[in-house]
Structures are given as C-alpha cells and as structure tokens.
Amino acid sequence: MSAGAAANRDQARISATGVGKWFGEVIAVNNCTLRVGAGVVGLLGANGAGKSTLFKMLAGLIEPSCGEVRVLGARLRDRVGWYRRVGFCPESDALPEWMTGREYLSLMLRLMGFDGAETRRRTDRWLERFDLAAAAGRRLGGYSKGMRQKLKLAQALAHDPDVIFLDEPLNGMDPMSRKDAITLVGDLGRQGRTVLVSSHILPEIESMTDQIILIDRGRVLAEGSVAEIRDKIPEHPTTVALVSPDPRALAAFLIGREHVEGVRIDDQGRVVVHTGHAVAFYRALPGWVRDHGLVVTEILTLDDSLEAVFQYLTER
Amino acid sequence: MHENGTTITTSGPAGPAPAVGEPAPLPSLGAVGWIAWFSVREMARRRRLVSLGLINLLPVLAVLAVRLWLPDRGLTAHLQLMTLSHDTFIPFLIPIVAMAVGVSAIGEQIEDGTIVYTWTRPVRRPAIYLGRLLAAQGVAVGLLTLSLALCFVVMVTGNLGVITWEFLKLYLQTFGVIALGAVTYTALFAAMGTVFRKPVLPAILFAFGWEKLVAGIPARVQEFSLQFHLQNLVSKAPEGTPEDLPGMLRALVQQALHRDPTPDWRSVLVLAVVAVLAALIGVQLLRGREIEK
Numbered sequence: 086m087s088a089g090a091a092a093n094r095d096q097a098r099i100s101a102t103g104v105g106k107w108f109g110e111v112i113a114v115n116n117c118t119l120r121v122g123a124g125v126v127g128l129l130g131a132n133g134a135g136k137s138t139l140f141k142m143l144a145g146l147i148e149p150s151c152g153e154v155r156v157l158g159a160r161l162r163d164r165v166g167w168y169r170r171v172g173f174c175p176e177s178d179a180l181p182e183w184m185t186g187r188e189y190l191s192l193m194l195r196l197m198g199f200d201g202a203e204t205r206r207r208t209d210r211w212l213e214r215f216d217l218a219a220a221a222g223r224r225l226g227g228y229s230k231g232m233r234q235k236l237k238l239a240q241a242l243a244h245d246p247d248v249i250f251l252d253e254p255l256n257g258m259d260p261m262s263r264k265d266a267i268t269l270v271g272d273l274g275r276q277g278r279t280v281l282v283s284s285h286i287l288p289e290i291e292s293m294t295d296q297i298i299l300i301d302r303g304r305v306l307a308e309g310s311v312a313e314i315r316d317k318i319p320e321h322p323t324t325v326a327l328v329s330p331d332p333r334a335l336a337a338f339l340i341g342r343e344h345v346e347g348v349r350i351d352d353q354g355r356v357v358v359h360t361g362h363a364v365a366f367y368r369a370l371p372g373w374v375r376d377h378g379l380v381v382t383e384i385l386t387l388d389d390s391l392e393a394v395f396q397y398l399t400e401r
Numbered sequence: 402m403h404e405n406g407t408t409i410t411t412s413g414p415a416g417p418a419p420a421v422g423e424p425a426p427l428p429s430l431g432a433v434g435w436i437a438w439f440s441v442r443e444m445a446r447r448r449r450l451v452s453l454g455l456i457n458l459l460p461v462l463a464v465l466a467v468r469l470w471l472p473d474r475g476l477t478a479h480l481q482l483m484t485l486s487h488d489t490f491i492p493f494l495i496p497i498v499a500m501a502v503g504v505s506a507i508g509e510q511i512e513d514g515t516i517v518y519t520w521t522r523p524v525r526r527p528a529i530y531l532g533r534l535l536a537a538q539g540v541a542v543g544l545l546t547l548s549l550a551l552c553f554v555v556m557v558t559g560n561l562g563v564i565t566w567e568f569l570k571l572y573l574q575t576f577g578v579i580a581l582g583a584v585t586y587t588a589l590f591a592a593m594g595t596v597f598r599k600p601v602l603p604a605i606l607f608a609f610g611w612e613k614l615v616a617g618i619p620a621r622v623q624e625f626s627l628q629f630h631l632q633n634l635v636s637k638a639p640e641g642t643p644e645d646l647p648g649m650l651r652a653l654v655q656q657a658l659h660r661d662p663t664p665d666w667r668s669v670l671v672l673a674v675v676a677v678l679a680a681l682i683g684v685q686l687l688r689g690r691e692i693e694k
Contacts, residue, residue: 146520147691159423166523169424173521179514183446195435196522198427240518 096122098248098279099143104152106138106303113138115303116152121281125274127290128283130300136283137176139300140252143281144173156248169197172241176252176283178233182226186217186236189225193240211239216262230257238266242273249273251282255289267292322346323363326355328383335379344369357387424523432524436532437539444502444540453501457494457548460485464555478556478563479571483635485552486575490545491631492616495582496608498541503590504600506537507687512598517692527684534591534680541583549579575635581669582631585676589627592683595690627675630668 097120106114114135130136141147142154145161154160159167181189187208194204212218215235225233234257241249251270255263270293273280284290290297291311299306299314307314329335336356339348344366347359360366374381426432444450464481507530510516519529553572557564586608593607594600615626623629 141692144521146517164423165525166424166426168521168523171521173517175514175517177514177517179517181443181515183443192435192439193518193522196427196432196519196524198523 098122098157099281100155101139101143101149102153104139104142104149104154106135106142106147106150112303114142114149117300117305118152119298119305119308121279123274123277123279124296125270125280125282125294127294127297128281128300129287129290129297130283130285132285134285134300135303136285136300137252138303140176140250140281140283144171144250146173169244170247172244172246172249174237174241174249174251174254176256178230180225180228180233180236182224184225185222186212186225186228186232187221189236190239190243194243197244199244207243211243215239231259231262234258235262235266238269242269246278248279249281251280253284254282255284255286263289270294322359322361323366324387325358325360325363325366326351326385326387327358327381328355328385329379329381331380332356335381338373338377338379342369342373355385426523426525427528429525429528432528433532433535436519436524436529437535440506440533440536441539444506444536449501450540450544453498453544456497457544458551460489460494460548461551461555463489464552468555468560478560479568481556482552482568482571482575485549486578486635487632490549490575490579491582491635492613492628494545494548495541495579495631496586496612496628498544499583499586500590500601500604500608502537502540503587504594504604506533506587506591506594507683508594508597508600511595511690511692514692520692526687530595530684530687531680534588534683537591538584538587541587542580545579545583546576549576578631578634581634581672582627585627585672585679588676588679588683592679592686595683595686624663624671627672630663630671633663633668634665 099119099121101117101119104114104117105112117139128136128139138147142149143156145154145156148162156171157167161167161171184192190208190211191204194207199207209218212221215238217232217235217239220228220232225236228236234254238251238254241251254270255266258266267289270280270282274294282290282293295310296308297311297314298308327335332350332354336348336350339345339356339358344360344362345358346361349357351357358366370381370384373379463485467481507516510519510533516529520526549572589607590600590604593604597603612626612628616623616628616632
C-alpha cells in the first residue's frame with residue numbers, strides 16, 4: 086500500500102474488508118481488501134477472474150461469503166437510500182426488451198425519486214448525450230449491442246451519482262462511441278466522482294485510467310499505477326532501450342552480462358536490452374558505464390505497459 | 402504483491418466531499434405504484450397472455466354453445482353460472498392463469514437479470530416484490546373476470562329475462578370468489594417463483610396434484626386445499642334426488658360421513674391468510690435472493 090494512498094484511506098468511498106465469495110466449491114473472490122477514493126480506478130482481469138462477482142458484492146447485489154463491503158460508508162443491501170448516490174452499469178446485456186429507450190430511462194429516473202419534469206429533462210439530456218434521441222421511441226429489442234450499452238451507461242449516470250460501477254462498459258460499442266465513453270469516464274473522475282470500471286481488455290483500461298487493480302482467479306494481485314506496480318516487482322522482466330553514440334560497442338559489451346537475456350539494435354539505432362531482473366539491471370548499469378568507459382545518453386523502458394505487467398503477474 | 406489477505410488502497414485526486422446525511426429510500430407506496438404500473442405493462446405484452454386469453458374464451462364458447470344448440474335442456478343461466486364457477490373456473494382456469502403470471506412475476510426478472518435495475522434504485526425489496534405481485538394479481542384477476550363478463554354478455558344478450566336479482570347476486574358473488582381465488586393462487590405461485598429456479602413443475606404438482614388429491618378426500622382434510630374453500634364459497638348446482646344406484650350410494654356415504662358444512666367466513670379467512678402469508682414469505686425470500694447474471 087502506498088503512503089499517499091494510505092493518507093486517503095479515510096476518504097474511501099468504496100471499501101471491502103477481507104471479502105470472499107464462493108459458489109459451492111468454486112472460489113470466485115478470495116479474501117480481498119480494498120479502499121477506493123475519488124477518481125477513476127480500473128479493475129482489470131481476464132474473463133472469469135472474479136471482476137463481476139466483486140462488482141456485484143460491492144454494489145450490494147450479492148452477499149459476500151465472508152468479509153464486509155461498504156459504499157459511502159453504508160451496506161447498500163440494507164440501506165437502499167444510498168442507491169440515490171450510486172450508479173451501476175451491469176455487464177449483463179439484459180434489458181426489458183418491450184420498453185422503448187425513453188420509457189426505460191424515464192422509469193429508471195422515476196425510481197430514483199425524480200418528479201415528472203426533472204425526469205423528462207434528464208431523460209432528454211442523456212438520450213442526447215449518447216446519440217440515442219433518434220431511437221428513443223424504438224423498443225429495446227431492436228437496439229444494437231452498442232446502443233444497449235450506451236443506454237445502460239445512461240441509466241447508471243443520469244441521476245449524477247457520486248460512486249459509479251461500470252462493469253465492462255465499452256463492450257459492443259463502435260470506435261467513436263468507445264472514444265466518447267472513455268472521455269466521459271475521464272471527465273467523471275476529474276469531477277471528483279469515484280468510478281470503478283472493469284474490463285478484460287488492457288488498452289481499454291489504460292485509456293481510461295492509470296490507477297488499476299489487477300485481479301486473477303478471484304485474487305487481487307496488485308494495485309496502484311502501472312509504474313508503482315512495476316516497482317513492487319523486484320525481479321520483473323522488462324525491455325529497455327539505451328541510446329548511445331556507439332550502439333555496437335555498447336551491445337557487444339552487454340552480451341553475456343548478468344541479468345541480460347537478449348540484446349539487439351533496433352531500426353532507430355538504440356540498443357534494446359531484455360532483462361529478467363529489471364531492478365538488478367538498473368543497479369548494475371551505472372557501474373558498467375563508469376568502469377568500462379561506455380556512453381549512454383538516454384534510458385527508455387519500452388514495455389512499461391499494463392499488458393506487460395498483467396501478463397507477468399498472471400503468469401507467475 | 403498480495404499473496405493472501407490483499408490490501409488495496411487506490412485514490413485519485415481529492416474530489417468534492419460527498420454530501421452528508423443518509424438519503425431516504427423512495428416512499429414505499431410510490432415505489433409499489435411505479436413498479437406495479439411498469440410490471441402490468443410488461444406482463445400485458447407477453448406472448449403467453451394471448452394463449453391465456455384463448456384458454457379463457459373456453460367458458461364463453463361453452464355458454465355460447467349451450468345457447469345455440471341446447472336452448473331447451475333446462476340449463477338456465479343461473480345453473481350455467483354455478484356450474485362454470487364450480488367446475489371450470491375454480492378447479493382449472495384460476496390455477497392455470499395464476500400459475501402463468503404468478504411464477505414468472507418475480508422469478509423471471511431474477512433469472513434474466515433485469516431485476517438488477519430495480520435492485521440498484523433506492524427502493525426497498527418488499528416494495529419491489531409487492532409491486533410485481535400486485536401487477537401479477539391484477540393481470541390474473543383481469544383475465545379471469547373478463548372471461549366471466551363475456552359469459553354474462555352471452556347469457557343475457559337477447560335474453561334479458563334472465564337478469565333477476567338472484568342471478569345478479571350470484572354473478573357478483575362468483576365474480577368476487579374468482580377474484581379472491583386469483584389473488585390467492587397468484588400470491589402462492591409468485592412465492593414459488595421466488596424460491597425455485599424452475600418453479601413450473603412444483604406449481605403444477607401443487608395445483609393439479611395436491612389440490613385435486615386433497616379436495617377429493619372427504620371430511621376436514623378437504624380444507625387443506627384452496628380449491629375446496631373457493632368451491633365452498635360458490636353456490637352448488639342442486640343435485641336432486643338420486644335415482645340410480647351410484648347416486649344413492651354417494652348420498653349414503655355423504656350421510657354416513659355427516660360432514661358439517663364449512664362456514665363461508667372460514668373459507669374467506671383461510672384464502673386471505675394464505676394470500677398474505679405467501680406474500681410475506683415471498684418478500685422474505687426476495688430479501689435473501691442474489692442476482693444470478
């Protein structure tokens with residue numbers, strides 16, 4: 086746990102303490118503790134990793150087998166009034182097929198307690214916001230996957246919640262809508278709302294936030310920014326590009342050195358080194374440069390991506 | 402890294418502090434009203450409603466057939482109405498209609514996952530349950546009483562002489578009994594739909610197994626069936642003096658059992674208690690239910 090994060094612990098709007106969920110002998114979520122404050126946090130994991138189960142527990146839709154979940158300090162399942170300040174976009178595609186988009190969104194707002202005029206105003210605004218105004222009078226059974234996804238997002242956001250759960254929100258969206266939704270999620274985070282967004286697609290999460298929680302086989306593997314996570318893995322493999330006026334000499338020196346697993350010169354003339362132990366490599370490099378008269382003008386980490394971190398963590 | 406007992410703290414930039422004070426849930430009466438309104442419209446658009454409508458036309462067709470082809474057989478409108486309620490509506494139509502709308506009232510939404518949208522609103526689960534149940538009961542009562550109303554129209558059209566005070570009283574009494582039966586059976590089947598993942602089989606076993614079996618057993622055991630209490634509330638067709646051997650034997654058996662008639666108030670009470678209890682059990686079951694999709 087990072088110090089800065091620890092300082093914000095009291096401000097946590099979503100908290101889970103020792104939460105687990107099992108269905109018969111299958112453990113869906115295993116002893117997870119987390120605190121989430123304001124901003125956008127991505128929950129990343131492969132299909133079946135336990136993301137949706139964790140989301141449902143956090144949103145009060147299923148009861149944890151052990152541990153405790155609180156949102157805005159309350160157990161949503163018992164204190165349903167707090168749902169006025171919570172938005173939930175489920176992964177499931179289920180919608181009442183017989184309703185029109187307008188009817189559905191209006192009903193969702195009515196059940197949030199808005200009066201007729203405010204319901205109409207918000208319904209129009211959010212249908213417009215997601216380019217659904219033209220299809221508002223059509224039955225949901227005739228909506229495309231992307232339109233349904235946008236409507237699910239609209240019902241989760243239309244009442245201006247403080248805490249928003251978005252379970253795989255970009256599924257089925259076309260590229261333009263996807264881009265728009267990503268911008269919207271970023272805006273919500275900047276407005277100070279808490280957005281917990283899940284996906285199994287790494288670039289999606291990367292495009293929405295730097296703050297991530299990695300989950301695999303029901304267990305939370307890591308949290309924080311991609312860089313922070315990398316720092317917590319002392320022996321993690323990485324690929325580094327070294328810029329030097331004499332790349333051939335540098336490459337020749339590095340071949341066979343400890344912690345160096347591969348060396349090549351890329352088309353930009355950089356020496357690309359693959360190391361199996363990044364921290365040890367970074368520790369040794371200044372000594373090699375100093376002792377052997379090498380020149381390195383720039384060091385770049387090439388695979389500091391979520392994909393690399395995720396692959397490494399889930400394959401361990 | 403987190404091997405076990407993972408502790409995660411993730412916070413972005415400090416945003417505006419959430420407003421203080423616990424937000425109130427939606428007033429239950431309003432929530433029940435909205436959910437019932439939405440649910441009635443949903444149930445009314447289901448395809449199975451067409452099949453149910455057709456089934457409910459059967460008594461109307463029977464009355465029509467009597468008027469067209471058996472006008473001189475002594476089957477008065479009064480007698481037809483008693484026979485219809487006692488032998489058609491109560492043992493068959495009420496359970497079928499109540500089962501069709503009742504078991505799916507709550508269970509279907511849980512099964513297909515659409516209940517998630519009402520569960521994530523500031524609405525208490527009892528209000529969700531009661532809204533759905535009221536809608537299902539409204540649809541069941543509507544279908545059955547519409548059928549009865551059509552029977553009435555067929556009986557009196559061009560035959561206004563049958564409209565006597567006695568006949569109207571019987572009609573209204575039948576109307577009330579059918580509505581009470583629909584409300585009770587629907588409450589029971591809705592509770593079954595909440596507890597069972599596949600509720601149709603247990604519902605059929607109850608309606609056409611238990612009910613028929615128990616209703617056929619003489620003496621007080623009959624009172625363990627809803628059908629008995631409903632039939633007890635409607636007037637029975639006069640049986641006349643038995644002239645054949647089986648009829649005389651039946652009369653002898655009934656005389657030997659010397660069963661005291663069950664008072665009407667007891668039947669009404671039993672039906673009302675079953676309806677309320679089933680609703681309460683359903684509410685309690687829904688509190689514990691979890692989303693499946």
